[in-house]
Each structure stands twice: as structure tokens, then as C-alpha cells.
Amino acid sequence: LLFLVFVIKCRRSSNPLLPTELPIIGMLPSLIANWNNLHDYAAAGLSASGHNFELRGPPATSVRYLVTCSPANVRHVFTTNFTNYVKGEELAAVLGLLGGTIVTADGESWRLQRDTIHRVLTRPRLLASLSRCCRDKVAGGLVPLLSHLADGRTTFDMEDLLGRLVLDITVIVVFGWDPFCLAASMPPMHVAAALDTLMEVAMRRHILPVSCWRTMRWLNIGQERKLAKAEAVLYRFVAESIQKKMASDSTGTGDDIISYYINDPNPDPEFLNRDREPTDFLIRTFINFMVAMRDPMGSALSWLVYNLATHPHAMLAIREELAPIVATRKSGDGVVVFDPDETKDLVYQRAAMFESLRLYPIAPMERKEVVADDLLPSGHKVQAGSTILISTYSMARLEQVWGDDCREYRPERWLSSNQDGSGHTLRHVPSHVFVAFNTGPRACLGKNISVALVTSIVATVVWNFDVELLDSNTVKPKLSVILQMKNGLMAKVKRRPEDD
Ligand code: HEM
Secondary structure, rough: OOHHHHHHHHHHOOOOOOOEOOOOOEEEHHHHHHHHHHHHHHHHHHHHHHOOEEEEEOOOOOOOEEEEOOHHHHHHHHHHHHHHHEOOOHHHHHHHHHHHOOOOOOOOHHHHHHHHHHHHHHHHHHHHHHHHHHHHEEEEEEEHHHHHHHHOOEEEHHHHHHHHHHHHHHHHHHHHOOOOOOOOOOOHHHHHHHHHHHHHHHHHHHHOHHHHHHEEEEEOOOOHHHHHHHHHHHHHHHHHHHHHHHOOOOOOOOOOOOHHHHHOOOOOOOOOOOOOOOOHHHHHHHHHHHHHHHHHHHHHHHHHHHHHOOOHHHHHHHHHHHHHHHHHOOOOOOOOOHHHHHHOHHHHHHHHHHHHHHHHHOOOOOEEEEEEOOOOOOOEEEEOOOEEEEEHHHHOOHHHHHHHOOOOOOOOHEEEEOOOOEEEEOOOOOOOOOOOOOOOOHHHOOHHHHHHHHHHHHHHHHEEEEEEEHHEEEEOOHHHOOOEEEEOOEEEEEEEEOOO
């Protein structure tokens, strides 16, 4: 009987690009076989199935997802029928320490957290301090280190280096102190490694049956053991950073994010208890700030540098766009450091960044839980309690939307010529088609900040150095909730001659 069921099921999924479903174990073997290549496997399956397919795990488990990359479905789920699609309790469990914070919260709790974070991130003093901090770190840390590496013609991991820069900026802006990870001695980065573990294990938890990873957690074995250690490292780091700030700065300068929460004369009891001590929720909220800032900016920077290094025409176009700014500077020691305010509106720079985020979205897979039965624009019925996975990675690879060259890095697709022939403007692409910053009421609150920071950092690197990758073929996405690189980004840099 089992054999018959097997034959029938295999016949049904005769498309070799779709996962094969087996009795008892469902599609798990196909997923495990393609574990190291899961995003491309999903993209191929979605393309072969007309942009939607059902992913089924063992029948006794809750692994039963509708996987989609259809922009019409995305608009429906994230905007038109927003209240019917929530993050859900299972996601809160999958993300462990982040459970209950803005990335997993729903309803009133989410709205209140979003309002607070929006107020914090739009304070002019914070924005000024962010720009200053970014510029100082690039001028005093990144450029000297790259110059040193250039002089020695040393091979180094660019992803690691940019990750150090972003971690320093994040800790300064969030907690008001500098961990000096970007230093020639390359100190170990336990916090960064712990953040990476959080995201990698979350990806496994998405796919594995809940009972499976819960048992591993209970037994404290495998990846779950690693995660428990990483959570302890993060929790301690954030709790100590908050204590340090509270002890040192009772009046508060307001230039960092934590000051906003701890110096409130009428503190929210969710954040500070009656003795004005930080609550568990405040600590987890600040782990979330670390994740929201460090992870996406580190990933966005690395993929952008990779794309520019492998597409010299785009590198040249950025330098051409920067040349008029450099021309207005008094000549100094030859090194030019760009301010976020100078680069954030440059059209080609933005196009280069968006094109990189299109192909390598920092959140390659989104997850939503259905509140009440509904019909998606694609014609698929979804039931209350079921889960939808949205492959944003596959959305960039839709030929109908982005054209036959959708897999190519081509910033020019973002440009439209001005009618008076005076150059280009950035083409508007609806956010349910280009979902790198999410779409609808939960769109990213840090988009403008990140564009300013990422463009200025990349402008400084590209203007002052030539980047040569060691082997661009080894650069692949790692399986994680955040799209980082699997083997790093091994590179060498050369100072650019001033008259180039
Ligand atoms: C290139 C950089 C960035 C990219 C591509 C990016 C992208 C995203 C995406 C895709 C989401 C949705 C995540 C989800 O719901 O699963 C998101 C949410 C969010 N982002 Fe960003 N982000 C970036 C930088 C930042 C920065 C620097 C901040 C500042 C702290 C920030 C703050 C947030 C917050 C608070 C949310 C939650 C919004 C909500 O659920 O209502 N992001 N971001």
C-alpha cells in the first residue's frame, strides 16, 4: 500500500524542479538534499510551478506551507488584507530571544513598539550622531585599515571587515560606547558570532518540525546547544551595556538609542521596573536593535561591494558620480571620506544599492500566519492557522517582472532618462515588487538611515581603492534568516592613483 501511495505521489510531482513528496516523511528529503542551496532551489521550484507551490513535511507535523513569490499575493498579504496575516506564535518561538519584540509582535503590542521606535529613529540628534559616527569610523578605522592592507597586498575577508565596521557603528549608536572591533589586531567578535548563530538556527527551525527542534533544545544537543550559548552571550552583552550606560550617564545626552528608553522621567514599566532596573523585555528589545541594524547593514554592504567588484562598469559609474563632489574639496592627503548627507541622494549609487538588494535581499524568506480562511489573488485557498512562506529571493528572479536578464546585476534597470536630457532619475518600483525593505504597514523603519550609511561607506571604499576578489565563484549565500555569505568575501585592495 505504501509503495502504491509512493508511486502515485511521485507521478503527481513529475516536475523534477519541485520537491518530491514521499509517504511518512513528506518533502523533507528533498529539502535536506538541497539544504546548501535552498534559496536557488526554491526559486527554481517557484518558477517551474507558476510562482506558488505547497511544501509538505511529514503528515504528523505542522510543516505544511504555501510557498509563493507572486507580487500580487505579496501585496494582498502585506498590505490589502494586512490584518489577516500575522507573524504568529510559531515565528516568535523560532526567533527565540527576539520573541515578543517588534520583529515577531502582532496587534497592539506591535503598533506601540513601532510608534516608539519610529519616534526614536527620527530624532534629529540621533540622525546627526549616526552620520557623525559613521563618518568618524570610516575615516579613523576603515580607511587606515584598508590602506594598511593595500600596502601589504594582504588578502583579507571583506565581509568580516565590513561586519566589524557595522558592529562598531551599531554599538555606538545603540549603547553609546565603542567596542573597537575594527582594529588592526582583529579582536574576536563573540557578539557578532552569536548574532549569526541566532539567525542560522532560526532558519533551520523554520524548516524542521517544531517537535524535532524542541526535543533537541530540551536535550541541549547539536545546533540548539550552540544557540543556547549564543543567546547567553547576547543577553549578557546587552544587559551589561545597558547597566554601563545607566551607571555612567544618568542625565543622558540623547545621542544614542538607549538614552531614550532609560532617561524617560515617566518610564514605561515594560522597560524599567519600579526600582528603575531594566526589565527582561528591555534587554530583548535591545537585542532586537542590534539585529535590526547590524545584520542587514553588514549583509547589504558586503553584497554591494561584491557586485561592484564583479561589475567594473558600475564601479566606474559610481566614481563618475562622485567626481563633482571631490572637485569641490580642498586637496588634502589624497584620501576622500564621504558624508552620508553627500551620497544619500546620488541616483546611480542608490540604483547600485537597490539592484544589489534586489538580487540579495537581506531577508530572503518571509513568513506569515493566516488568521481567517482567505483566497489569494493567485487562486490559492489558505486556511486559518496555516503558514505562507514568501520567497523574496525568488521575487528578484521573475522574468515576467524584471525581464530576461533578471539574474544579472544591472543598476541601469533602475534609471530612467530625464526628458530634458539632463541625466537620470531613479525609477519608481512598487514596494510589493521590490520587497527588500518589506512592504505595507510593517515596512522597514531604517530605510533612509541605511541608504545614507551604506552609500557613504561604499563611496569611500570605491573612490579610494580598487577591490580585487580572490575567487568570485566561491561567493554564495549562507543558509540563514539573513542573507550572509557562506565563505566570506576574500579580497585584496589597491590604493587608487589620485589622477585616475
Ligand atoms: C540595508 C539595510 C536594511 C534593510 C535591507 C532592511 C530591511 C528590512 C526588512 C526586510 C524588514 C522586515 C523584516 C520582517 O518583518 O521580517 C525590516 C524591518 C525593520 N527594520 Fe530594517 N532593514 C535595514 C536596516 C535597518 C536599520 C538600520 C534599522 C534601524 C534600527 C532598521 C529597523 C527596522 C525595524 C524596526 C523593523 C521592524 C518593522 C516592523 O515590523 O514594523 N532596519 N527591515
